[in-house]
Amino acid sequence: MVNLLGRATDSVTALLSPVITAGQLNAAAAIRTHRRGYGGWTGAVNTDYDPLNPSTAAHPHAAYDALHRGGRVHYNPKRATWILHRLDDVRAALRDTDRVTSSQGVTRVRMVADLVVVTDDDQHSRLRKQVQPAFTKGALDGWRSIIDGLAAEMIDGMIAANGDDAVQRVTVPLPLRAIAAILGVPDSDIADFRRWSDDSTQLINFTPTPRGVVNTARSLRAAAALRRYFLRHLEDGHLKGSNTVLGRLLAYSTSGALTDNQLFYIAILLLIAGNETTTNLLGGMLHTYARHPDQYDMIRSNPELIPQAIEEHLRYTSPIQNLYRYTRADYQVGEVTIPTGSRVLMSFGAANRDPLAFDDPNTFRADRNPRSHLGFGYGPHLCLGAPLARMEAQAVLRELVDRVSRISLTGPATWSTNSSLRGPTHLPLVFHEKAIS
Numbered sequence: 001m002v003n004l005l006g007r008a009t010d011s012v013t014a015l016l017s018p019v020i021t022a023g024q025l026n027a028a029a030a031i032r033t034h035r036r037g038y039g040g041w042t043g044a045v046n047t048d049y050d051p052l053n054p055s056t057a058a059h060p061h062a063a064y065d066a067l068h069r070g071g072r073v074h075y076n077p078k079r080a081t082w083i084l085h086r087l088d089d090v091r092a093a094l095r096d097t098d099r100v101t102s103s104q105g106v107t108r109v110r111m112v113a114d115l116v117v118v119t120d121d122d123q124h125s126r127l128r129k130q131v132q133p134a135f136t137k138g139a140l141d142g143w144r145s146i147i148d149g150l151a152a153e154m155i156d157g158m159i160a161a162n163g164d165d166a167v168q169r170v171t172v173p174l175p176l177r178a179i180a181a182i183l184g185v186p187d188s189d190i191a192d193f194r195r196w197s198d199d200s201t202q203l204i205n206f207t208p209t210p211r212g213v214v215n216t217a218r219s220l221r222a223a224a225a226l227r228r229y230f231l232r233h234l235e236d237g238h239l240k241g242s243n244t245v246l247g248r249l250l251a252y253s254t255s256g257a258l259t260d261n262q263l264f265y266i267a268i269l270l271l272i273a274g275n276e277t278t279t280n281l282l283g284g285m286l287h288t289y290a291r292h293p294d295q296y297d298m299i300r301s302n303p304e305l306i307p308q309a310i311e312e313h314l315r316y317t318s319p320i321q322n323l324y325r326y327t328r329a330d331y332q333v334g335e336v337t338i339p340t341g342s343r344v345l346m347s348f349g350a351a352n353r354d355p356l357a358f359d360d361p362n363t364f365r366a367d368r369n370p371r372s373h374l375g376f377g378y379g380p381h382l383c384l385g386a387p388l389a390r391m392e393a394q395a396v397l398r399e400l401v402d403r404v405s406r407i408s409l410t411g412p413a414t415w416s417t418n419s420s421l422r423g424p425t426h427l428p429l430v431f432h433e434k435a436i437s
């Protein structure tokens with residue numbers, strides 16, 4: 001068993017030890033080269049579709065079309081990865097946690113941790129129940145005015161900036177400020193909070209290279225700083241009784257069910273799960289309206305379409321394109337048996353463009369209402385923060401249609417090259433302010 005993080009980070013890893021113990025964050029089994037060529041005898045179609053290829057990750061849709069034209073199950077020998085891309089197959093696998101589990105991690109690198117997203121069965125139910133009280137309807141109602149205020153502030157800034165990068169002005173700061181507010185971080189601490197959360201959330205992008213290890217060491221140091229910050233806040237007692245995530249969880253765990261450390265892990269989980277994902281959704285939405293003004297006009301004339309337009313953005317943009325699962329029993333998909341111990345790519349992005357599930361899937365239609373999309377996943381791990389993310393995106397779109405008559409690109413957009421999280425990284429836009437009648 002090898003800890004890929006290595007000795008350089010051992011002391012920092014120890015700070016996080018209740019969640020990720022040395023030896024547990026174990027990637028030794030990650031590269032399963034002996035699986036090369038499985039396609040030959042399982043009936044899977046061998047493919048060179050590589051989600052890790054940066055240009056494919058930035059622009060994956062032609063590759064998805066090819067997967068859909070090919071067989072039901074694909075296998076990439078170079079990456080030792082099975083690929084599910086049809087909506088029904090991805091949904092079925094996400095449901096079947098007995099055979100297709102999250103408990104060995106949901107990325108390419110296997111990991112074991114006491115975190116809701118990488119557990120199944122009773123452990124998962126216990127951890128999910130710990131986080132759920134933070135996202136009740138009452139909590140969300142209490143945050144609505146904060147989110148609306150942030151959306152108004154960001155759109156104001158963008159109108160005034162005229163041609164600036166919307167990623168820097170809107171799509172990155174809005175989710176971060178929203179999470180900071182609901183975690184109870186005061187505005188005066190936002191700059192530190194942003195730096196620590198930017199660095200610590202990169203933990204999810206771990207790659208087993210020398211550079212990856214250095215980046216991971218930085219991430220762990222940032223996580224340690226964030227941990228000190230939250231523990232200080234929890235100690236000084238002002239979060240108690242507040243309508244913040246931690247305040248609500250403190251109230252819920254009156255019997256001391258949650259330790260301060262556990263509360264910190266929940267905070268960092270929400271940062272990792274809720275920031276870049278929402279950034280990607282907002283960026284995808286702005287880019288789509290700049291490219292398809294007819295769809296924007298449709299929403300402007302029918303603002304009641306806003307909630308379903310956001311669902312279509314979730315389908316069309318798929319802020320999380322891919323996550324992995326590992327089989328803990330042989331798993332049958334049609335004629336193909338995926339053997340026990342395999343790494344399986346759940347292609348949310350491809351499933352959301354599945355022509356068997358969605359008519360004309362590569363076209364954005366604001367009034368489509370694609371109820372079965374996998375933007376927030378499906379099954380026991382369905383996104384806990386979905387109502388918050390929807391609230392943020394709907395607030396931005398409402399503010400836009402109120403104030404902005406047209407959105408136009410002033411230069412090329414660039415897209416992230418991360419294989420899991422996809423969204424614009426640079427989006428030079430002009431927001432044309434509506435004439436006041």
Ligand code: HEM
Nearest residue numbers: 116117270273274277278281319376377381383384385389
């Ligand atoms: C547009 C924004 C978002 C997208 C696209 C998104 C997507 C997802 C997806 C696909 C999953 C399922 C993971 C899996 O099956 O392994 C998930 C889980 C989760 N999400 Fe989100 N998410 C978003 C925003 C948020 C926000 C704002 C929060 C909280 C602040 C959040 C918290 C979580 C948590 C805690 C889980 C784990 C649930 C579990 O494992 O039971 N997400 N999200």
